[in-house]
Amino acid sequence: MNVALTSVIDADAAVAAYLEQHERKQLLRFITCGSVDDGKSTLIGRLLHDTKLLLDDQLAALEADSLRHGTQNGQIDFALLVDGLQAEREQGITIDVAYRFFSTDRRKFIVADCPGHEQYTRNMATGASTADLAIVLVDARKGLLTQTRRHSYIVSLLGIRHVVLAVNKMDLVDHDEAVFARIVDDYRALAAQLGIPQVTCIPLSALNGDNMLSASTRMPWYAGTTLLEHLETVEIDDDRRDLGLRLPVQWVCRPDQNFRGFAGTIVSGAVDVGDEIVALPSGRRSRVARIVSGDDDLETAVRGQAVTLTLEDEIDISRGDVIAAADSPPEVADQFAAHLLWMGEHALLPGRPYWLKIGARTVGASVTEIKHRVDVNTQEHLAAKHLELNEVGVCNLHLDQPVTFEAYADSRELGGFILIDRQTNATVAAGTLDFALRRAANIHWQHLEVDKAARARSMGQTPRCVWFTGLSGSGKSTVANLVDKRLMAMGLHTYTLDGDNVRHGLNKDLGFSDEDRVENIRRVAEVAKLMVDAGLIVLVSFISPFRAERRLARELFDAGEFVEVFVDTPLEVAESRDVKGLYAKARAGKIPNFTGIDSPYEVPEAPELRLDTMAASSEALAEQVVARLLGG
Ligand SMILES: Nc1ncnc2c1ncn2[C@@H]1O[C@H](COP(=O)(O)OS(=O)(=O)O)[C@@H](OP(=O)(O)O)[C@H]1O
Numbered sequence: 001m002n003v004a005l006t007s008v009i010d011a012d013a014a015v016a017a018y019l020e021q022h023e024r025k026q027l028l029r030f031i032t033c034g035s036v037d038d039g040k041s042t043l044i045g046r047l048l049h050d051t052k053l054l055l056d057d058q059l060a061a062l063e064a065d066s067l068r069h070g071t072q073n074g075q076i077d078f079a080l081l082v083d084g085l086q087a088e089r090e091q092g093i094t095i096d097v098a099y100r101f102f103s104t105d106r107r108k109f110i111v112a113d114c115p116g117h118e119q120y121t122r123n124m125a126t127g128a129s130t131a132d133l134a135i136v137l138v139d140a141r142k143g144l145l146t147q148t149r150r151h152s153y154i155v156s157l158l159g160i161r162h163v164v165l166a167v168n169k170m171d172l173v174d175h176d177e178a179v180f181a182r183i184v185d186d187y188r189a190l191a192a193q194l195g196i197p198q199v200t201c202i203p204l205s206a207l208n209g210d211n212m213l214s215a216s217t218r219m220p221w222y223a224g225t226t227l228l229e230h231l232e233t234v235e236i237d238d239d240r241r242d243l244g245l246r247l248p249v250q251w252v253c254r255p256d257q258n259f260r261g262f263a264g265t266i267v268s269g270a271v272d273v274g275d276e277i278v279a280l281p282s283g284r285r286s287r288v289a290r291i292v293s294g295d296d297d298l299e300t301a302v303r304g305q306a307v308t309l310t311l312e313d314e315i316d317i318s319r320g321d322v323i324a325a326a327d328s329p330p331e332v333a334d335q336f337a338a339h340l341l342w343m344g345e346h347a348l349l350p351g352r353p354y355w356l357k358i359g360a361r362t363v364g365a366s367v368t369e370i371k372h373r374v375d376v377n378t379q380e381h382l383a384a385k386h387l388e389l390n391e392v393g394v395c396n397l398h399l400d401q402p403v404t405f406e407a408y409a410d411s412r413e414l415g416g417f418i419l420i421d422r423q424t425n426a427t428v429a430a431g432t433l434d435f436a437l438r439r440a441a442n443i444h445w446q447h448l449e450v451d452k453a454a455r456a457r458s459m460g461q462t463p464r465c466v467w468f469t470g471l472s473g474s475g476k477s478t479v480a481n482l483v484d485k486r487l488m489a490m491g492l493h494t495y496t497l498d499g500d501n502v503r504h505g506l507n508k509d510l511g512f513s514d515e516d517r518v519e520n521i522r523r524v525a526e527v528a529k530l531m532v533d534a535g536l537i538v539l540v541s542f543i544s545p546f547r548a549e550r551r552l553a554r555e556l557f558d559a560g561e562f563v564e565v566f567v568d569t570p571l572e573v574a575e576s577r578d579v580k581g582l583y584a585k586a587r588a589g590k591i592p593n594f595t596g597i598d599s600p601y602e603v604p605e606a607p608e609l610r611l612d613t614m615a616a617s618s619e620a621l622a623e624q625v626v627a628r629l630l631g632g
C-alpha cells in the first residue's frame with residue numbers, strides 16, 4: 001500500500017475494489033536525475049498533478065502558494081509542490097530520499113525524489129539502487145553537463161538498464177528539432193560508452209506539459225511516445241541470470257517454542273516445500289518444512305515474495321545470513337574487488353576501518369588498495385591515493401568477516417553495499433561488489449604451538465601495548481623512554497616503537513599526507529601486535545592523530561592489553577618547546593601538513609591515561625604510567 005493510495009481510502013466498498021485493482025497493477029520504480037535547474041521538481045510535480053492523484057487540499061495549497069510566490073505568472077508552479085511535499089521526507093539512516101507514489105489505469109509508480117544540492121549524488125545513489133528506470137533531465141539550452149555524465153555513470157553503475165533522456169525546456173529553444181537531435185546524438189554516444197542498453201529520448205516542456213501526458217502540437221516532428229505513455233508501457237525486462245534460491249534473512253521469527261521461522265524477501269529463484277537448502281556463511285544444510293506468508297502456508301514461493309521459511313532441522317541461522325539452494329549456493333568471501341562511489345565529506349583513506357553493510361549484515365571493512373579512480377566525464381582511469389566526495393573508484397576491499405554475496409551484475413541485493421563511518425555513523429559510500437579476490441581463500445592461519453600465554457609465562461609478565469599519542473614535541477618519546485628504562489630495571493621485557501625511528505626503515509616510503517599517516521599507524525599497530533604476541537610490553541610513540549586508526553590499533557588487541565596514553569600538551573606549549581625546530585619551519589610554510597598547524601590532531605575521547613605535561617615532570621608522568629601497568 002502506498003501513500004497516495006492511502007490518502008484516497010474511504011470506508012466504501014468501491015474504494016476497496018479500486019485499491020485492489022491498483023494492487024494488481026505492475027509497479028515501476030524510477031528516479032529522476034538532473035542538475036538543480038533542469039526542471040526535475042516541475043516534472044515530478046506535473047506527473048503527480050496531471051495523473052490526478054494529487055489530493056484536492058494539496059492542490060488548493062499549491063494554487064495559493066503559486067499565487068503568493070508568483071514565479072509562474074499566476075499559473076501553478078509545480079516545483080513548489082514537490083518542494084512542499086519534501087517536508088514529509090522519509091528519513092533513512094542519514095539519507096534523505098522521499099518516495100512519491102502515483103498510479104494510472106495501467107501501472108503504479110514509485111518515484112524516488114532525491115532532494116538536496118551538494119548531497120545530491122548520495123541521495124541519488126540511494127534512490128537509484130532500487131530503481132528500474134531513470135529519467136535523465138537535460139536543459140535543451142545547455143545540453144549534456146558534467147552532472148548529466150556523473151548521474152548517468154551512477155545510473156549505469158547501479159545497474160539501471162532503462163533511461164529516458166528528457167530534453168526539457170524545449171519551449172526555450174523554439175521547439176527546434178535540430179537542438180533535440182544534437183543532444184540525443186551526444187547522449188547516445190555516452191550511453192553506449194557506459195553500456196546502458198535502452199535509451200528513449202523525449203523532447204519536453206515539463207512546465208507547459210508538452211509531451212508529458214499528451215503529444216505536443218508544438219513539436220509535430222516528434223513521433224515518439226509521451227513521457228507518461230513510455231512510463232506506462234516500457235517493458236522492464238530482467239535478464240539477469242537465475243541464480244537459484246537466495247533469501248537474505250531479515251529476521252528470525254520465534255513467537256513460541258514450537259515455531260522458528262526465517263523471514264525475508266526472495267531475491268532470486270524459487271523455493272518449494274521439501275527443497276534442500278544451505279544456510280550461509282555457516283554452510284549447514286536442511287530442508288524446507290513450511291513456507292509461510294501472512295496467515296497462509298504456501299507450497300511454493302518465487303522471487304519478490306516476502307515469506308517465512310521453517311526448516312526440518314534446528315540449524316543456527318541469524319539475521320544477515322542467506323538461505324540458498326543447496327545445489328547452487330552463492331560464494332562466501334572476505335576480500336573483494338569493488339566499485340565505490342565516495343559520498344563522505346572526508347576523503348576515503350585506504351587502511352581506515354569502516355562498517356560495511358550488505359543486506360542485513362554489517363561487518364568491519366577497509367579498502368586495502370585503490371586500483372584507480374574513474375573520471376566520470378571521460379571514463380578514463382586515473383591514479384588515486386584517496387577518493388574525495390563524489391569520486392568513483394575501483395578498490396580492493398578487506399572485510400573482517402566473510403559475507404555471502406553475488407556480483408552486483410547478478411544481484412543488486414547481494415552485491416550492493418554501503419560503507420558507514422564508524423565515528424559519525426554517516427553513510428560515506430555506495431558500492432558494488434565485482435568479484436571475490438581468490439588470494440584470501442589460499443592463505444590459512446598457521447597454528448603455533450608456542451602461544452602468547454606460554455611466552456608471557458616464561459617472561460614472567462603480562463604483555464601490553466602502551467600507545468602514546470600527542471602532538472609533535474608533546475613529550476611522547478621522553479616519557480616512553482623513561483617508562484622503558486624503569487620497566488627494564490625491574491627485569492621486564494620491553495621494546496619501544498618510535499615514529500621517528502620506524503619512519504627510517506619499515507615506513508620509509510610514507511610521508512605525512514592523511515593516507516600515509518593511516519598506513520603508518522596501521523603497520524605500526526600490526527607490528528606492535530606481533531610484539532605483544534611475542535610476550536613483550538611494547539611502548540608505541542607516534543603522533544597517531546586520527547581516532548579511527550587509534551581505534552583500529554585498539555581492536556587488534558585483547559581486552560585490557562591496549563593502554564592508550566594521551567600526552568596532553570597544548571599546541572602553544574609544544575610549539576614553544578620546538579625541540580627539533582619543526583614548528584618554526586612549519587609556520588614558515590616549509591613543512592606542509594604539519595600536525596596542529598595545517599593537519600588535524602583528534603584528541604582522544606577515552607584514553608586509559610591522560611598525562612598533563614604542564615602539571616608534572618616527565619619522571620612523575622612516567623611513574624604514573626608504570627603504576628598503571630603494574631597495577632592492572
Ligand atoms: N608534517 C609533519 N607532521 C608531523 N610530524 C612531522 C611532520 N614532518 C616531520 N615530522 C616528524 O615526524 C614525526 C611524526 O611521525 P609519526 O609517525 O609519529 O606521525 S603520524 O603518527 O604518522 O602522524 C614527528 O616526531 P615527534 O616530534 O616525535 O612527534 C616529527 O618530528
Ligand SMILES: Nc1ncnc2c1ncn2[C@@H]1O[C@H](COP(=O)(O)OP(=O)(O)O)[C@@H](O)[C@H]1O
Nearest residue numbers: 472473474475476477478577579613616617618
Ligand atoms: N612534563 C614533561 N613531559 C615530557 N616532556 C617534557 C615535559 N616538560 C618538558 N618536556 C620537554 O618537551 C620535549 C618533548 O619532546 P619529545 O619527547 O621528543 O616529544 P614527542 O616525542 O612527543 O615529539 C622534550 O624536550 C622534553 O624535555
